[in-house]
Amino acid sequence: xxxxxxxxxxxxxxxxxxxxxxxxxxxxxxxxxxxxxxxxxxxxxxxxxxxxxxxxxxxxxxxxxxxxxxxxxxxxxxxxxxxxxxxxxxxxxxxxxxxxxxxxxxxxxxxxxxxxxxxxxxxxxxxxxxxxxxxxxxxxxxxx
Numbered sequence: 001x002x003x004x005x006x007x008x009x010x011x012x013x014x015x016x017x018x019x020x021x022x023x024x025x026x027x028x029x030x031x032x033x034x035x036x037x038x039x040x041x042x043x044x045x046x047x048x049x050x051x052x053x054x055x056x057x058x059x060x061x062x063x064x065x066x067x068x069x070x071x072x073x074x075x076x077x078x079x080x081x082x083x084x085x086x087x088x089x090x091x092x093x094x095x096x097x098x099x100x101x102x103x104x105x106x107x108x109x110x111x112x113x114x115x116x117x118x119x120x121x122x123x124x125x126x127x128x129x130x131x132x133x134x135x136x137x138x139x140x141x142x143x144x
Contacts, residue, residue, distance in 0.1 A: 035062035035084040037118045042141040047071040050080065050141065059087035068094055080111070088115040090123075105129050111139070119143040 035054050042050040052066035062084040070076045082092020095108040109127030116122055119142065126136035 033088050033115050033118060035059060035087055037088075037115055038064060038084065038090060038121075041144045042121070043144055044139055044141045049144075052080070054084065060085055064090060064092060082111065090114070090121070106131070113139060113141065 034057060036057055038052050039054050040052065042052065044050055048068065048070040050066060050068050052064055054062050054064050056062045064080070064082040064084060066080045068078045068080050070078075076096065076098065078094045078096040080092055080094045082090050084090050090111070090113050092111045093109065094111070095106070098105045098107050107127060107129055109125060111123065111125050113121040113123030121141040123139055124136040125139045127134050
């Protein structure tokens with residue numbers, strides 16, 4: 001009588017790996033992040049800070065209010081309004097009058113960002129000065 005030995009019988013099975021170990025570090029599951037992760041103060045570089053408050057935790061209906069402050073053109077503070085979709089995407093608008101010496105300009109802008117993790121976002125900022133569109137610029141934020 002013959003007995004057939006399989007490879008598993010001769011060599012023990014390797015240790016079981018979990019699915020979490022195979023997820024690339026750069027990819028974050030949107031299920032892990034929540035709209036409330038936008039709450040707080042964010043450093044957007046160039047002496048610009050966003051102080052955001054999220055109202056509601058529904059991933060598709062959360063509203064965001066806050067202020068954008070910048071020391072680049074003096075101490076400018078602008079109101080910001082936006083909304084969150086898909087738990088991690090924030091779209092919002094701001095507008096202000098900016099006075100530098102004898103010049104006054106109407107500035108309108110839009111912010112479109114998404115969370116890369118609970119303490120970082122990236123996206124674009126675009127706008128216009130006195131009705132003249134400005135090219136979109138990349139923006140990265142770090143939660144303080």
